[in-house]
Amino acid sequence: MSNLQKLVLASGSPRRIELLQQAGIEPDRVLPAEVDETPLRAEHPRSLAKRLSKEKAEKALASLKSEDDHAPAFILAADTVVAVGRRILPKAETIDDAVNCLGLLSGRSHRVYSGICLITPGGKLRQRLVETRVRFKRLPREEIDAYVASGEWRGKAGGYAVQGLAGSFVVKLVGSYTNVVGLPLYESVALLSGEGFKAHQNWHASRP
Numbered sequence: 001m002s003n004l005q006k007l008v009l010a011s012g013s014p015r016r017i018e019l020l021q022q023a024g025i026e027p028d029r030v031l032p033a034e035v036d037e038t039p040l041r042a043e044h045p046r047s048l049a050k051r052l053s054k055e056k057a058e059k060a061l062a063s064l065k066s067e068d069d070h071a072p073a074f075i076l077a078a079d080t081v082v083a084v085g086r087r088i089l090p091k092a093e094t095i096d097d098a099v100n101c102l103g104l105l106s107g108r109s110h111r112v113y114s115g116i117c118l119i120t121p122g123g124k125l126r127q128r129l130v131e132t133r134v135r136f137k138r139l140p141r142e143e144i145d146a147y148v149a150s151g152e153w154r155g156k157a158g159g160y161a162v163q164g165l166a167g168s169f170v171v172k173l174v175g176s177y178t179n180v181v182g183l184p185l186y187e188s189v190a191l192l193s194g195e196g197f198k199a200h201q202n203w204h205a206s207r208p
C-alpha cells in the first residue's frame, strides 16, 4: 500500500532530511520555509520551538497553495532550540557566538527542545514538543578553540552539533538523541502514522 498523499518536509536543514531517511521515509518534496526566529520578549524556549515549527509549516502550506497545480499533502516542519534554564542560546553564526555558547554549556546541563508540526492533507494541524537533557563535560578554553576551528558549530542551535566532534562532550543525555540533531524520530513517525501516513511502506530487507 503506498501513500496516496505526498509528504513535504518544510526544512532547509540537511540533518532533518537525513534523519527522515534514516527512518525509511523519503519526502516527496523539500520546501525550506524561512521565518523570523527572534524570540518574543520573555518567551520560554519550549514555546519558541513550538511556535516556530508551526510558522514554518504554515508558511510552507501558503507557498504550496500559491502554486497552480497545488495538491493536498502532509507538511512536516520542526524547530530546535537549545537553552540553559530559560536562557535561549542563539543559532551560532559567528565565532563569538560559538565561543559564548560553548562557555555557557561547559560543565553543566542544558535542554534541547524541538517543536514538530504536521499539517495533514485535510488541513488538520498537529504539534509535539520534545525535550532532551544533555550534560556536557567541562570544556577548557583550548578545547573550545579547537572545536570552533572545526566550523561544525555554524548554523547550529547552541553552537554545537552532537552528531559530530561535540559528541565527545556529552557526559549524559536523557531523552531523544535524534531530537538534539533536529528531528525527534519516534515522535515524528508517531505523528505521521497517527494521521494516516504509511511510514513503514519503504522498509525493505536491504536496510542495514
Ligand SMILES: Cc1cn([C@H]2C[C@H](O)[C@@H](COP(=O)(O)OP(=O)(O)OP(=O)(O)O)O2)c(=O)[nH]c1=O
Binding pocket: 010, 011, 012, 013, 015, 016, 032, 033, 037, 056, 078, 079, 080, 081, 082, 091, 112, 155, 156, 157, 158, 160, 161, 162, 163, 180, 181, 182
Ligand atoms: C543542538 C544541535 C542542533 N543542530 C541543528 C539542527 C538544526 O538544523 C539547527 C537548529 O536550527 P533550526 O532553526 O531548528 O533549523 P534550520 O534553520 O537549520 O532549518 P529549517 O528551519 O529550514 O528546518 O541546529 C544539529 O545539527 N546538531 C545539534 O546537536
